[in-house]
Amino acid sequence: MKRSNPWLAVALWTLISFLTLFPIYWLFVISVKPAVDLFSTPDVLLTSIDWQNYIKVMNDSTLRGYMMNSLIISTGNAVLVTTLGFLACYALTRFDLAGKESVFFWTITNRMAPPAVFLLPLYLLLTQVYVIGDFKLADTHLGMILVYCTFNLPFAIWTLRPTLDGIPKELDEAAFVDGASAWQVISVVIFPLARPGLAVTLILTWVFAWNEYLLAATLTNFNARTLTTGLSEYVTTTGTEWGIMAAISVFTLIPALIVFGMVQKHIVAGLTFGAVKG
Amino acid sequence: MQSKKLGWLLLSPTLFILGLFGIFPFIYVLWVSFHEWNPFAANPEKLFNWAANYRKLVFDAQFLASLGVTLAFVFFAVVSEVVIGYILAQAFMKDFPGKAFFRTIHTLPLIMAPIIVGSIWKLMTTPSIGIIPHLLKNFGIDLNIGQSAIAAFCITVIMDIWHWTPLVTLSLIAALVSLPADPFEQAQIDGANKRQIFWHITLPMIRPALIATVFIRLMDAMRTVDEVLMLTGGGPGSATRYVGVHIYKEVFPKTNYGYGSAISVIVLYLTIVICWLLYTSLIAPRNKRG
Amino acid sequence: MSDDKEAAKPGFLPIETNWFDRLFISVVIWVALSLFWLRFIEPLGLSVWIAAAISVALGAHIIRKG
Structure with missing residues (x-):
């Protein structure tokens, strides 16, 4: 479109990349600084590397437990919402259901609502109402997996719907004519074709669940506490263990970065929540 | 084409879970908001008290102040993000080496957990260990986000810009790439200057993408909690006590569940109204036309 | 969010x-x-019930004629 000098654009983008990367670099710097050097004059360059904070984090059994909880909850949640979202989208695209557009819209609204609003009702429901005998949903893996559905399930439905719309309906009609059951159609005909879309949805919902903090901080005490809440435990009024906090941050960041590398191309479409093409 | 029963059967687990954890909590919080309820007070029973919670709410200076700073935060953050994002997207339209590389780097903040972003900026700005106050000292500026309200507010806005500008940039790049070249060539032949091209051709053509992006950013900025909670904890004073932070800090320590519910209901009300107004006035008419 | 099935009429x-x-x-x-x-x-000194009454009247009008 414009054939003017590209160097201005290069300069601008170099500056922006530097500004984007520097905070992440600084996180790493703090995480490998020995505790004694922390409060001396901050130095932009890395002078020495000390892995002590990382070793401390890995040897801390509480934090290992938190990491395990995070893994269980995000994996469980991602699998659940992708499965349910897949079935729901199949229903939404293949059946002529009364009021399905309203269902779709109000499902999406669930994600737009500020999570802070749901803190109190969910807390009350999980501790006092959704109780079976001695079993409370609060502070359990299952409870958190279900609670995370409120923001991840609408997202899964939103991103999977175009995928299922793109699979020709003639395919399942042909299979039905051949006498296949609904379950066979979904698992043998539709599932293989929807696999790429399902993979992206699975990964993005996993990242969202992994990154969540506010609900986990409110609804868990110990048994199902996640890594992100562990992070905030190192900020106290008496003082903060900066190095440890930075090391946990890096640990929390790494899985997201790996995932980022896997689905880099699709991530933008996913994060913009599909609305841009709307 | 097939039995509708099967369709509803497939939808039912989704509707069941969303009903149990999305719709029912909303009804429940609405019901509680009309009660006086403090389970840890002398009288732990729920007492129906009509609109007393709401009566208290509209005169609650702290809550109204929190709404005010939230709106200021959302305004400054979203406007800056759109302006910076547009400039970057335009710069991206030129051919230069390493485009894909630059874009990948730019995408990084998007996948980072808000709480991590908060902790990173805390590490950057805390006076004793942070690099930013240290560098600013060379220019004679003393930055202390624990004491200066305006500094804390600015840092939260900058943090939000750092975190979310990439989203705006990437959506606008997508929009600009898909624009046809003809109108621009025609305009140049007709002798239009850059500013005229921007206002009369580029802007109307990227409007849909721009509106959708602003819409998403607006909703997300209104619900910002994690990073601010980590960075400033709402302080100093109540300079960065955005509504989400306010709910978190107000409701749980004070265990005044009736009043807390009323706050939640009103915040949800405001979000839905803003969301609905934008949706119906900007997005829905466009879908109807084509 | 208006459904195709439900009649959308101009008001x-x-x-x-x-x-x-x-x-x-x-x-x-x-x-x-x-x-x-x-x-x-x-x-x-005016009760909030007056507001409720006005709203119900207005609401009825909107639902019928909107």
Whole structure:
């Protein structure tokens, strides 16, 4: 479109990349600084590397437990919402259901609502109402997996719907004519074709669940506490263990970065929540 | 084409879970908001008290102040993000080496957990260990986000810009790439200057993408909690006590569940109204036309 | 969010709405008016029930004619 000098654009983008990367670099710097050097004059360059904070984090059994909880909850949640979202989208695209557009819209609204609003009702429901005998949903893996559905399930439905719309309906009609059951159609005909879309949805919902903090901080005490809440435990009024906090941050960041590398191309479409093409 | 029963059967687990954890909590919080309820007070029973919670709410200076700073935060953050994002997207339209590389780097903040972003900026700005106050000292500026309200507010806005500008940039790049070249060539032949091209051709053509992006950013900025909670904890004073932070800090320590519910209901009300107004006035008419 | 199945008819509102949209608008107005009333008019001695009555009347009008 414009054939003017590209160097201005290069300069601008170099500056922006530097500004984007520097905070992440600084996180790493703090995480490998020995505790004694922390409060001396901050130095932009890395002078020495000390892995002590990382070793401390890995040897801390509480934090290992938190990491395990995070893994269980995000994996469980991602699998659940992708499965349910897949079935729901199949229903939404293949059946002529009364009021399905309203269902779709109000499902999406669930994600737009500020999570802070749901803190109190969910807390009350999980501790006092959704109780079976001695079993409370609060502070359990299952409870958190279900609670995370409120923001991840609408997202899964939103991103999977175009995928299922793109699979020709003639395919399942042909299979039905051949006498296949609904379950066979979904698992043998539709599932293989929807696999790429399902993979992206699975990964993005996993990242969202992994990154969540506010609900986990409110609804868990110990048994199902996640890594992100562990992070905030190192900020106290008496003082903060900066190095440890930075090391946990890096640990929390790494899985997201790996995932980022896997689905880099699709991530933008996913994060913009599909609305841009709307 | 097939039995509708099967369709509803497939939808039912989704509707069941969303009903149990999305719709029912909303009804429940609405019901509680009309009660006086403090389970840890002398009288732990729920007492129906009509609109007393709401009566208290509209005169609650702290809550109204929190709404005010939230709106200021959302305004400054979203406007800056759109302006910076547009400039970057335009710069991206030129051919230069390493485009894909630059874009990948730019995408990084998007996948980072808000709480991590908060902790990173805390590490950057805390006076004793942070690099930013240290560098600013060379220019004679003393930055202390624990004491200066305006500094804390600015840092939260900058943090939000750092975190979310990439989203705006990437959506606008997508929009600009898909624009046809003809109108621009025609305009140049007709002798239009850059500013005229921007206002009369580029802007109307990227409007849909721009509106959708602003819409998403607006909703997300209104619900910002994690990073601010980590960075400033709402302080100093109540300079960065955005509504989400306010709910978190107000409701749980004070265990005044009736009043807390009323706050939640009103915040949800405001979000839905803003969301609905934008949706119906900007997005829905466009879908109807084509 | 208006459904194809439900009749969307033109009324005095600037946008096309179905009955559900109009109910939603009425509730939004009710809440806004009530909050405004609690803050500014109730201290003058007029009960908030007057606001409720006005809202219901307005809501009925919107749902029928909107």
